[in-house]
Amino acid sequence: MSTNPELEAQIDQWRGYVQRRRAISASDVEEMEDHLREQVTDLTGTGLDDDEAFLVSVKRMGNLDEVSREFAREHSDRLWKQLVLVPEPSDGGARSWRELGVVLALALGAGAAVKLGVELFADEMVVVRNIGLLVLPFLAGYFAWKRKLTWRVGAALLVPFAVLAVVLNVYPFDPDGSTLFLAASHSLVALWALVSVVYAGGRWRSDARRMDYVRFTGELAIYFVLIALGGGVLIGLTLGTLGLVGVDFEPVLESWILPFCVPGALIVAAWLVEAKQNVVENIAPVLTRVFTPLTIVMLLVFLGVFATTGGLLHVDRELLILMDAVLVLVLCLLLYSISARDSLAPPGLFDVLQLVLVVAALAVDAVTLSAMLTRIAEFGFSANKVAALGLNLVLLVHLAWSAWLTVGFLRGARPFAPIERWQTRYLPAYAVWALIVVVIFPPVFAFA
Amino acid sequence: MHIDKDLVAASATPLVLGILADGESYGYAIVKRVNELSGGRMQWTDGMLYPLLHRLERLGYVEASWGTSEAGRRRKHYAITPAGRETLADRQQQWSVVADALKQVWQDVQRPPVVVEGWA
Numbered sequence: 001m002s003t004n005p006e007l008e009a010q011i012d013q014w015r016g017y018v019q020r021r022r023a024i025s026a027s028d029v030e031e032m033e034d035h036l037r038e039q040v041t042d043l044t045g046t047g048l049d050d051d052e053a054f055l056v057s058v059k060r061m062g063n064l065d066e067v068s069r070e071f072a073r074e075h076s077d078r079l080w081k082q083l084v085l086v087p088e089p090s091d092g093g094a095r096s097w098r099e100l101g102v103v104l105a106l107a108l109g110a111g112a113a114v115k116l117g118v119e120l121f122a123d124e125m126v127v128v129r130n131i132g133l134l135v136l137p138f139l140a141g142y143f144a145w146k147r148k149l150t151w152r153v154g155a156a157l158l159v160p161f162a163v164l165a166v167v168l169n170v171y172p173f174d175p176d177g178s179t180l181f182l183a184a185s186h187s188l189v190a191l192w193a194l195v196s197v198v199y200a201g202g203r204w205r206s207d208a209r210r211m212d213y214v215r216f217t218g219e220l221a222i223y224f225v226l227i228a229l230g231g232g233v234l235i236g237l238t239l240g241t242l243g244l245v246g247v248d249f250e251p252v253l254e255s256w257i258l259p260f261c262v263p264g265a266l267i268v269a270a271w272l273v274e275a276k277q278n279v280v281e282n283i284a285p286v287l288t289r290v291f292t293p294l295t296i297v298m299l300l301v302f303l304g305v306f307a308t309t310g311g312l313l314h315v316d317r318e319l320l321i322l323m324d325a326v327l328v329l330v331l332c333l334l335l336y337s338i339s340a341r342d343s344l345a346p347p348g349l350f351d352v353l354q355l356v357l358v359v360a361a362l363a364v365d366a367v368t369l370s371a372m373l374t375r376i377a378e379f380g381f382s383a384n385k386v387a388a389l390g391l392n393l394v395l396l397v398h399l400a401w402s403a404w405l406t407v408g409f410l411r412g413a414r415p416f417a418p419i420e421r422w423q424t425r426y427l428p429a430y431a432v433w434a435l436i437v438v439v440i441f442p443p444v445f446a447f448a
Numbered sequence: 449m450h451i452d453k454d455l456v457a458a459s460a461t462p463l464v465l466g467i468l469a470d471g472e473s474y475g476y477a478i479v480k481r482v483n484e485l486s487g488g489r490m491q492w493t494d495g496m497l498y499p500l501l502h503r504l505e506r507l508g509y510v511e512a513s514w515g516t517s518e519a520g521r522r523r524k525h526y527a528i529t530p531a532g533r534e535t536l537a538d539r540q541q542q543w544s545v546v547a548d549a550l551k552q553v554w555q556d557v558q559r560p561p562v563v564v565e566g567w568a
Binding site for chain 2 (some may be wrong): 027028030031032033034035037038039042059060062063064066067070071073074075343344414415417
């Protein structure tokens with residue numbers, strides 16, 4: 001090993017340059033530094049002096065921009081942290097102002113759409129039922145603009161959008177029936193799947209883009225909640241202050257501020273996630289680390305209670321819906337830690353914890369599901385029960401196969417990549433199920 | 449000799465897998481081996497090898513483990529997996545088809561084209 005201080009200083013400087021590339025992780029730098037040092041040693045062995053050897057070695061390592069781009073392409077999870085691989089050209093400022101303009105216009109548009117809906121339809125339920133159809137096109141519009149979506153893909157997306165709009169508004173729903181509620185809530189999932197196609201710039205088959213969309217969804221939820229909290233504080237202060245001076249702020253709040261700000265906040269949050277990904281990039285994975293052990297405790301308590309009370313006496317569909325919520329929570333914990341995990345890292349304690357989490361969730365679900373099936377056999381089907389049951393099965397398949405793959409990974413039988421792939425490949429199942437509930441359920445259950 | 453970038457990229461995976469099929473190795477040694485094999489005529493951009501190795505690792509063709517070099521530095525070693533051997537065999541077949549076809553093309557090029565009369 002060289003002990004030349006000058007060479008050491010040069011290598012230090014080189015390491016500093018490489019470390020600044022966020023697509024190249026610390027262990028990659030270490031690997032490349034080992035390479036560089038050995039190259040230098042070999043070259044000095046052939047008669048070059050340290051300076052020359054260092055220059056040749058660095059040259060052979062290649063253009064750092066290109067190498068870093070190659071790393072980013074391979075580790076798209078790191079790419080996520082670094083939107084631009086090469087520094088923006090000098091017109092970057094003008095572009096970001098234009099982007100801000102587009103975002104604000106779309107946010108206003110989304111608000112105006114909701115406001116128009118409220119004004120046009122006397123029945124509030126009509127607006128609630130169509131909220132996704134009113135707001136999400138603006139979100140899709142932002143990504144269509146951002147990703148320069150082709151007209152063909154855009155036109156192809158309009159067809160399912162129109163189908164959803166027609167089904168939600170033309171089907172003769174019983175206003176108090178459960179199929180209306182089911183169709184409205186599941187239409188949001190179907191619409192969210194349509195947005196994913198726009199988000200992926202039409203490349204919805206790509207596993208990496210799907211994983212990006214999963215990350216985007218999580219970060220969007222976090223940003224939206226943060227904005228909502230801030231907005232809530234402002235509204236509270238305004239209400240209090242104006243109340244003291246005797247001005248009734250509530251009508252303005254209800255008829256103008258909420259219809260505009262809530263949908264607008266969604267668009268702005270999406271823009272923030274896109275533009276400022278690295279500000280809270282680590283929130284979702286940190287949250288999963290905190291909540292995975294806690295959720296395991298919760299699930300074990302459930303199992304303990306089920307066992308000591310001697311089974312489930314009063315099972316009804318609320319329990320099944322609760323179980324669906326538990327499985328969705330477990331799935332989110334799983335998805336977000338997988339999306340943030342370095343797929344090359346060897347199996348660790350956290351992977352074991354995750355397996356325990358999934359297995360515990362499956363156990364709790366198996367207990368309630370068996371109880372629920374006997375109930376259904378006794379009292380027959382209803383739209384709500386079938387919808388809850390169907391979602392439960394879709395989730396069950398997802399989690400059970402994840403658990404199976406994780407067992408293989410922990411035993412060293414297969415790499416991590418299949419687990420990741422399974423998550424992204426399975427996602428369309430949710431869109432298909434949502435579509436079934438929206439389109440097929442109402443006629444089957446007589447719109448009740 | 450300058451070899452076209454696409455050709456280097458296309459041959460990189462079978463070269464790396466083939467070198468690793470001889471026994472586990474690490475980045476710098478792989479580059480050196482490629483130099484030896486090509487008599488110094490194939491120059492890789494050394495840095496590009498690492499993203500490639502990581503991709504092969506993600507696909508499960510190679511396994512990596514951290515060891516220590518003679519100088520006491522941490523060094524990442526790569527070894528081929530059964531899946532990697534399968535891929536290597538597969539690539540070998542593909543390349544021999546390409547090489548056979550090219551060989552015939554080279555022979556045809558050297559011979560003067562046969563002029564078929566009556567078709568002009």
